[in-house]
Amino acid sequence: MKTSTKIALLFLTGIEILVALLLFNLMGGASMGAKAAVLVAVVLISLALDAAVLHGNSASVVSDAKKLKDADDYIRAFNAWLNEDTPFENYIKLAIRQLESLKRKQKALRAVLDDSKDSPFLTTANEVDQYVLANSKRILNRVMIYDQGDPTKFNMHATYLEAILGENAHVLSDFENLILEISQIGDNATAASTPCLTELTKALQSVRSGEDAWEQQNQHVDPPQQMMMQ
Numbered sequence: 001m002k003t004s005t006k007i008a009l010l011f012l013t014g015i016e017i018l019v020a021l022l023l024f025n026l027m028g029g030a031s032m033g034a035k036a037a038v039l040v041a042v043v044l045i046s047l048a049l050d051a052a053v054l055h056g057n058s059a060s061v062v063s064d065a066k067k068l069k070d071a072d073d074y075i076r077a078f079n080a081w082l083n084e085d086t087p088f089e090n091y092i093k094l095a096i097r098q099l100e101s102l103k104r105k106q107k108a109l110r111a112v113l114d115d116s117k118d119s120p121f122l123t124t125a126n127e128v129d130q131y132v133l134a135n136s137k138r139i140l141n142r143v144m145i146y147d148q149g150d151p152t153k154f155n156m157h158a159t160y161l162e163a164i165l166g167e168n169a170h171v172l173s174d175f176e177n178l179i180l181e182i183s184q185i186g187d188n189a190t191a192a193s194t195p196c197l198t199e200l201t202k203a204l205q206s207v208r209s210g211e212d213a214w215e216q217q218n219q220h221v222d223p224p225q226q227m228m229m230q
Contacts, residue, residue, distance in 0.1 A: 035097045071099045074136040098168045112183045174200040
């Protein structure tokens, strides 16, 4: 947890204590024992709520792979990691921007297609979505498994993150070009009339092939890290 987060939490706790003291004084003629009981109860409840909120928004909790289903889930998980002491802050911020870009592009495509559910381009859009989300999972895994007590491996992790983010950027760029082509052609757009669809398909195949090659080059990674990369 970052120092700024700890300070904010302590500040909030201080405010809660002041509120409890105010209530204590407002109780007027109540017995000292009753006042003390109310004061203790209010403080304990406040601290319990603070702990629950902190735990519910902790990076380890929101990064649970079983609960990450869409771009918004991954954005929330990445934002939680920005509150942690991590050397990968810039990579995480870039991953968030890419996910936000993905959401905008998906929305734009559906607007161009007039919310048609039968368009063949939606299949490609879903593939792009799944690919970027899968890469987001890989990024989270690398951020989680990095041991700050062993900084000698930072460059290895950073290189991996740069490669994954580069793949996302390539696919998102081709996806944007596809959307532009569809918008220019209009409602009669077909796979045959949109060469960018071929380019996007090639890009997805290319990065997947590169991913396989990357995994082969990293067979020396310890088993727990290798499992996290899948």
